[in-house]
């Protein structure tokens with residue numbers, strides 16, 4: 137089997153007495169969608185934030201292509217190709233779609249301290265941005281301010297920004313939340329294509345999408361991984377049935 | 386979803402694509418810039434020297450406000466201490482001229498320096514000092530956000546203010562006169578028209594420079610830092626360095642304005658460092674339309690005009706001015722330029 141691109145090893149994080157992440161170990165292999173499911177408050181977002189470097193774990197480590205990320209902050213990790221979307225859409229609201237994606241392409245280029253040439257006329261960045269916008273299905277909306285986008289479009293904008301980062305892994309925190317079923321299906325198809333660009337760690341509550349798209353699923357309960365396996369294995373897992381799927385289905 | 390969104394094309398605002406014909410914002414900006422020039426020239430033609438001086442004052446305060454606008458309007462940092470850079474620029478001009486005019490060397494090591502009365506040298510020195518002060522103050526202040534940032538910048542401003550008051554070498558509380566206005570090659574700076582023209586040109590150069598910055602890679606990151614620092618980090622750009630750089634450039638611009646102001650009045654005093662001035666600069670931007678390129682000119686122009694007109698009618702003109710400010714904040718968030726040009730503050 138190919139070496140994992142992302143490895144999470146023995147990660148733990150407590151908020152006071154609350155163990156939000158409890159000795160989590162999992163990995164992400166080339167071309168796969170690895171879904172992370174679990175009830176609200178299980179610690180899924182907290183886990184993602186430790187992977188992206190937004191919060192520091194108490195113990196354990198995260199490796200990208202075999203390299204430890206200890207001591208690298210969120211910006212540094214983004215530049216290494218960790219592309220994430222937020223549970224609550226997080227974009228520059230006053231910027232247009234195009235400006236947002238150019239910003240991401242600029243971040244990936246690693247060159248920000250340039251003061252003279254107009255960035256929007258930088259064909260390298262702009263061409264890249266248009267490409268990513270098209271792939272995310274937002275063509276024609278380039279000039280619209282992000283604040284005026286519909287909810288689903290804003291999620292696509294986050295995907296376009298992730299694409300512009302030249303991703304090595306995608307970390308997507310509930311990308312389908314709040315989307316209608318049609319939008320969710322379209323986004324699912326998009327994710328199915330993106331996995332070949334970079335593997336996806338997918339936090340998602342839409343169980344149809346999770347079971348349709350995922351190669352593997354990990355179930356998180358009270359910060360602990362209680363099971364990891366293929367969709368069929370997870371479906372057949374008695375403990376998962378009891379603690380999670382049972383109450384949802 | 387409406388298929389076609391009408392984006393206000395804002396030619397001189399940051400980020401806008403080149404418009405086919407001048408947008409309303411461009412026209413408003415041109416009217417403001419040329420209006421000030423016409424006012425100065427007209428006043429001179431009619432022999433109204435005081436009015437020329439008033440126009441010069443507007444231009445200088447607009448430069449100071451433009452410095453603040455870079456961090457406040459584009460970067461979202463509410464600095465309540467920009468008088469520090471204004472005053473440091475003023476004292477730079479005053480001290481350099483003082484030594485040159487009194488034939489007392491400023492320092493003798495590592496080389497003999499007797500001060501200078503050359504504006505270009507003074508400007509450069511003032512900008513370097515403003516930049517250094519902003520680098521130090523910014524590096525400490527940027528660890529905080531929100532109200533704490535406002536308070537810490539105010540505190541640094543007050544520290545420098547009290548230092549100037551208590552340091553007797555350069556006049557202390559009484560301030561420091563500049564007996565002869567400093568010189569600029571090829572101009573007679575004592576001629577009000579020459580000095581006004583020079584200051585107007587500096588203002589246009591500063592605004593042009595800020596427009597360029599706003600459209601650059603740096604400007605894109607700076608404006609993103611105002612809107613969403615978390616997102617900026619997530620695309621691999623650290624907001625801290627971007628904001629500090631903007632703060633340093635801002636300090637240099639405001640210090641340049643301070644040096645010009647010292648030459649306008651031929652006098653420097655601690656009042657240039659007082660928090661009132663920091664507040665006035667903020668007011669210019671709120672009045673003009675925070676984040677608009679020409680907001681500092683619109684705001685400073687309106688402020689000085691009202692001070693002149695209302696001040697003649699009532700000693701309590703600031704009360705009526707306060708009402709106006711309240712109206713702008715409540716009903717016209719885009720300030721004068723937002724009202725005239727419409728659209729959003731950023732193209």
Ligand SMILES: Nc1ncnc2c1ncn2[C@@H]1O[C@H](COP(=O)(O)OP(=O)(O)O)[C@@H](O)[C@H]1O
Nearest residue numbers: 151154156174175176177178179180181182183
């Ligand atoms: N910064 C924080 N401080 C304290 N508690 C937190 C913090 N962030 C998350 N938590 C808690 O950690 C637990 C896991 O939260 P989260 O990771 O957001 O769960 P999920 O994304 O799985 O719904 C929750 O109980 C939440 O209240």
Ligand SMILES: [Mg+2]
Nearest residue numbers: 180181182223
């Ligand atoms: Mg969550």
